[in-house]
Amino acid sequence: MIDPGYKSEPEDKIEKSPAWLVSMGDVTALMLTFFVMLFSMSYVKSERWDEIISLLNRATEPSEIQKPIPTSERAIPSVEVLPGLSTDYLHRILQEKLSRDPILASARITPLEGQVVISLPSDVLFASGSVQLGDEALAAVRELAGVLAQVGNQAEIVGHTDPLPPPEGSYPSNWDLSLARALRVANSLTEAGYRGRFAAIGMGDSRFRHLDPSLPEERRYELARRVDVVLRSEAGGQ
Secondary structure, eight states: OOOTOOOOOOOGGGOOHHHHHHHHHHHHHHHHHHHHHHHHHHHHHHHHHHHHHHHHHHHSSTTTTSOOOOSSSSOOOOOOOBBBHHHHHHHHHHHHHHSSSSTTTGGGEEEEEEEEEEEEEHHHHHHHHOBBHHHHHHHHHHHHHHHHHHHOEEEEEEEEEOOOOOOTTTTTTTHHHHHHHHHHHHHHHHHOOOOOOOEEEEOTTTTTGGSSSTTTHHHHHHHSSSSEEEEEEEESSO
């Protein structure tokens, strides 16, 4: 029941809130809502986090069923290389065996790491610019074939020349001449009864610069003209 003595204040006399206060209240409410949303987004329940980690682990570590299964055998089998006579022993036995022949005695025997090199001077084997072996040279190659058959190490025949071009009309290049001489020695070894397998290689004058530059030039040219029989530490026939 309304008191009959109550008199309401005129509307124009009621004190209203200033407009800026209303705006500030709205902004404060919006900011509060914004920070509540940020907090809710940054919070992850522990059980949900564990579930996410478990899914990631399964994705990065495929199961046995997912692993690819090879459809064919692609493994390369290992190759066992049988050793031959030691290079130290080869050096000693070659010096003894080759010294018995007048031509082979002029050969230089050089022990290197994993190989022994028999350098046969081309001047005593071939005429200038030729690949034909004389009678004495053929006899020396036969003697060498018997020695190589006894040691049984892997062999290579490598021809070398000096830097001077071959005589005109003989071979087009030093490489051709060195290869032809290496092949001639290799074929002669086979004809003499040597049954080992070897490669014949022509090097031309590509190794001339490796000779000792302090030697007289004539001596360097003489050493450059040669056919090398390279015996490796592996057994032949592999």
